[in-house]
């Protein structure tokens with residue numbers, strides 16, 4: 211059975227697991243280039259000359275060998291080598307692969323400035339070094355089994371200049387395994403924005419820590435983090451990735467002292483005559499995530515209770531009873547009655563999550579948020595985001611989500627292949643679980659219910675939203691694996 215590549219692609223491997231202090235964003239920390247450069251300077255000062263590059267090349271070699279199942283003898287390895295240390299990493303990995311029997315050719319964009327020791331090393335072991343301007347690049351790439359991108363690393367910003375840009379364009383067309391050194395050349399490591407040509411990697415071996423751009427981008431493939439003993443202090447990380455273990459820790463099983471109220475009651479305002487299914491889907495996400503109590507408040511109470519007999523139904527949130535966290539909007543419509551329900555929910559003190567039609571109402575009437583004091587989570591897809599925040603540039607999804615969070619005071623969950631979750635204080639998560647099978651009608655409704663159920667437990671709204679996206683993504687991976695189409699298939703696969 212074939213799993214969609216996106217499900218595999220999104221796994222992150224930690225070559226050297228980081229140790230944690232008290233990071234502001236629990237999980238795998240992701241640091242900016244400046245933070246990694248600081249850590250690198252400190253590490254350079256305490257290690258012998260060249261040691262870090264040797265470690266980097268070692269990790270790169272291991273990743274290539276893993277990807278080839280150890281079979282490198284006689285395989286054609288093409289190195290794309292720029293003028294900096296990124297090219298040095300590639301050259302030294304080339305030396306190791308050549309020693310193991312690989313046929314290694316380095317294409318140098320600037321032969322006079324290629325890393326001298328690395329170039330000499332490759333020459334010594336019988337590797338070929340060619341000036342890109344004089345080589346038959348297309349022929350070499352067509353015969354390659356592996357292409358290693360050492361064109362640019364942390365010192366460069368897109369767009370790529372020539373000849374690197376053309377080289378990347380050609381490399382992206384070849385059938386070889388593509389491995390990026392530190393980052394796919396052409397990608398902005400802090401934002402993930404690509405302007406111009408960008409290396410389309412199957413695997414990225416990145417050093418020090420996973421840069422945010424690698425998490426947000428779909429060009430990095432599987433990301434292997436090798437900290438090389440120069441990982442920045444995780445406490446400085448403002449972007450994180452959740453792990454299964456951390457998320458499991460948020461979903462403690464009920465204990466002997468628990469009752470139906472103690473885990474928090476979630477209230478859901480969803481569905482309408484036009485979209486009755488949204489109510490059932492959202493409530494299903496909440497019910498199936500964890501025990502406790504789910505209340506429904508809206509026009510589809512009869513249908514919801516028929517599907518979910520454990521749910522307590524009401525026709526309006528003002529008559530729903532006590533609720534610790536609200537979800538409002540999936541399929542709820544945008545008429546006067548829907549607006550009134552939104553207003554009622556926004557007046558609640560506890561956390562409120564606004565999704566779908568609720569966001570459409572907010573985009574049309576931003577003043578609805580003016581009196582809002584309690585925690586707020588907004589969960590737009592890109593279309594909804596553009597209507598809510600027309601001035602923010604969605605090519606930088608992380609930056610846009612952060613700016614939206616800062617301007618509204620809400621946690622923003624910006625949906626997509628890589629969902630980004632940002633808090634008003636600047637902390638953010640990138641969700642790396644998921645599958646393209648989640649791109650199905652109603653999948654967002656299930657997600658809203660899942661996040662609502664987590665919010666009702668009283669955890670940090672940023673964490674609740676990020677954990678919800680993580681679990682929803684895992685459910686999507688399981689659905690893809692089982693080839694189970696339809697958003698309701700996610701219910702059984704949430705835990």
Ligand SMILES: NC(=O)C1=CN([C@@H]2O[C@H](COP(=O)(O)OP(=O)(O)OC[C@H]3O[C@@H](n4cnc5c(N)ncnc54)[C@H](O)[C@@H]3O)[C@@H](O)[C@H]2O)[C@@H](O)CC1
Nearest residue numbers: 262263266293294295296362363364365366369370371392
């Ligand atoms: N400092 C160290 O000791 C270590 C560095 N490491 C590697 O070194 C890399 C950083 O190396 P450098 O600081 O030498 O710089 P880079 O290798 O990132 O690139 C610098 C070169 O790229 C060219 N360049 C810049 N912008 C460009 C553009 N838009 N288009 C085309 N070319 C462009 C510049 O002319 C310059 O020659 C890291 O990404 C990592 O791979 C690792 O080996 C770990 C240790």
Ligand SMILES: Nc1ncnc2c1ncn2[C@@H]1O[C@H](COP(=O)(O)OP(=O)(O)O)[C@@H](O)[C@H]1O
Nearest residue numbers: 591625626627645646648649651652653654655
């Ligand atoms: N190509 C994709 N790959 C992975 N996840 C996706 C993809 N497209 C959409 N998703 C996810 O599917 C969900 C869709 O939600 P939404 O857009 O609200 O749809 P709906 O309103 O139909 O339920 C979101 O969690 C989103 O992140």
Ligand SMILES: [K+]
Nearest residue numbers: 359362393395
């Ligand atoms: K690179």
